[in-house]
Amino acid sequence: MTDTAPRRRGRPSRTQSADAPATRDRILAAAREEFSERGYDKTSVRGIAKAAGVDSALVHHYFGTKEQVFEAAVEVAFAPALKVRDTVLEGPLDEVGERMTRVIFGLWENPVTRTPLLAIVRSAVNNETAAAVFRRLVAAQLMRRIAGRLDVPDAELRTELAAAQLVGVAMMRYVIKIEPVASADPEQVIARIAPVVQGHLTGP
DSSP, rough: OOOOOOOOOOOOOHHHHHTHHHHHHHHHHHHHHHHHHHHHHHOOHHHHHHHTTTOOOHHHEEEEEHHHHHHHHHHHTTHHHTTTTTHHHHSOOHHHHHHHHHHHHHHHSSHHHHHHHHHHHHHHHHOOOHHHHHHHHHHIIIIIITTOOOOTTTTHHHHHHHHHHHHHIIIIIISSOOTTTTTSOOOHHHHHHHHHHHHHHOOO
């Protein structure tokens, strides 16, 4: 006898369950595109679902609220940065500024990682909920680890000032696209910024 009872809304079918990792990845990819193009406020779960080719209830099933979808997208977007985090921390502290600058600008220069970064920055600038998610993840997983290497009483402040320097230049170069910063050679930008970042981290 065939079971004709209606499936609970938001529950994946057996086929979808078997393909759950691919479905989740497709939803996250669509979410990053939507957040990048529209920002947090103008992005909806319905829009993410449409872009991913799934029912919006499936987005809720896998991720929950829009904030939780954004947080998952941020974690995926920052995965490359977290993978190279130890690279930044390795080596002498008097070179950490250049290593940190090269890693961050390397992520922005790569088209694959630039799109999710744009989604995060644009959303965090315009929406406090998105900004809170961004702060929580970055502070917990990246900045505090770097601050832990600095043997100074104001390590967290120094690390945040270094990050502010990098985020500010990234905003001008990749988001607002102010010339001549936007089209300057990356090596020239790194050469100018790295000593400033180093000064924040280990200077007097």
